Amino acid sequence: LALVGLSAQAASDMPPMPEITGGKVAGNGQDYTIRVSIGTTKGGAQYRGAEYFEKIVESRSDGHVQVQLFDSAQLGDDLQAVSSLQSGTLEMTLPSTSPLVKMFPEFAVFDLPFLFPTTDVVDQVFDGDIGDQLLKVASSKGLVAIGWSENGYRQLTNSKHPVSSPADLEGLKIRTMQNPIHLDIWRTLGANPTPMSFAELFTALEQGVVDGQENPWITIQSSKFNEVQPYATETNHVYTPFITLVSKRYWDRLPEGYQQLLVDAAQDMSRYERQVSRTLNDQIKQELKDDGMQITELTPGQVAVFQKKLAPVYDHWRDQIGGQLIDDIRELSQ
Template sequence: MLKLTSASAAVAVLSTILLSTSTLAADVKERTLKFGYSTFEAHPLGQGANKFVELVGKKSDGKIKMKVYPATQLGSETQTISATQGGVQDIVGTSTAPLTGLVKEYAIFDFPFLFANAKEADAVVDGPVGQTLLAKLSEKNLAGLCFFENGFRNVTNSKRPITKGEDVAGLKIRTMQNPVYIDSFKALGANAVPMPWPEVYTALESGAIDAQENPYGIISVNKLNEVQKYISVTKHAYSPWAMIMSKKLWDDLSNDERKIFVDSCNEAKEFQRKFSREEDAKIVADLKSKGMAINELSPEEVAKIKATLQPVIDKYSATVGADLVKQAQASIAATQ
């Protein structure tokens, strides 16, 4: 009798699971979505994107599929953000810098030397500041899912090692089309040249510009070692990478489908960040073996550069808003 009761209980539990599963399946439609981003598939961001696609497929029982277009196949970051706003593209992965034209508060991620390490960056992008910024995208026909990591940005150039702020002066440096970056490098005496990413390699190769700044992964997969001699480990900014969906698509999703996308993004971001940080050390060794000269900046010189850039930080703190800046500072302080 006891065995029968146990068996009956097991059947009841199994029936509940099957009913739950069938209910979930009923709330997930067959979809094929267009997902585009700017970097190469081999980059840690591309690997994170692949993990996201895999997880969405698994959690939707294969019903939600994605056609993935890496390496600016669908256009620059600015173009693909616009296409996603219009619902022509379903999902975009993008640096946060181009988003400042839509939501001015995203400029907080461009503040020079805001983060000292990855732990501080994670606390801000995964905390109240990050959630506030993702939510603000809904006002612009977009739906924010989560943040991957592009990484800490360093300066490369073809002229000289940068060991102090004065070494930046006179360099023609490509920056993203973003006012904080432009003002920051101008404050150091550089000729800041905003330029879409697909044009950068050719401009460096021809000598139209001398320098650019990006995380190690971008430097490596785009083979900038072929047109740049020096990497200076400035770590002057940390660059998150936003995973964003068209609001048109988001509004069409069931609650179960929304949960699939958000959960998949949050799982994929953990994989992607770990992969990115493990790759950095390998990339540095590889770039050295290919002839790039890599130098560190002393803490004293970093402090001097940050002091030079304080007026830029003050200017954009007013734009971003004192409350958001305080939230970011509180999240950073909580990691100490």
């Protein structure tokens, strides 16, 4: 078991992969290979989900469709991988939605602070009409979008001091994803944000180019950010999805049966990966504490201070994202 960056405990508590359902799928006698670019390390939920996808596709195609996984952004960061899909030099990738908002402005709904109060709301979005609509939006520009999985709730880490209020952020240099709403969030809170690709992040933290970053607990541990970031705050400020994207050029060459197989496998991966992510999230937070990370848990009152300060972010972006979409998601929380 090569579970880089994940503790033995977390690895052994990983929910088991469900049995594969659905029978064999007939193709056209030809063999296919799908290379999947994964941004995070082998220890994360994302990789585990992709391993399940691999198992389903290879088994149900009777080995005619081979899946090859490439972890840790070996084939490029999120944006580079998506552009390789468009040019047809890579078959599949699972990026965060945030770096893609220039291509798909509606995706910015996932960057709004505190819009997804619970994973129950997340699941209603992924498994309902809103999720389907957004997959349709992303099935253009040389891409076919076939499913959602979970990156997760983002938490702040930094190398300077504990943070429990926006006032503590003054002057802190925070790396954000390449996304204008995230920049707006950290500016509005009084920090000093810099957009940067994930691939450059560890070195930037280690060398003090930036003081902090924000990502789910799983990524903080599997990418070893805690080794250079002694302080964390459980902010849950944004929920980030991963989207399953396939190259349209590749897609159009596949027999229909295999196209449907990929859609089915992406759905199965989606459910399983969310389960893994949620199991690991709580466990890994505890492990980070045990390993000496100082984690500040905010009281409801302290969260409310962040929320109030971030209210203007909604005014800045509402029209561009589409007010209806935001209201529809808000309604799910009622």
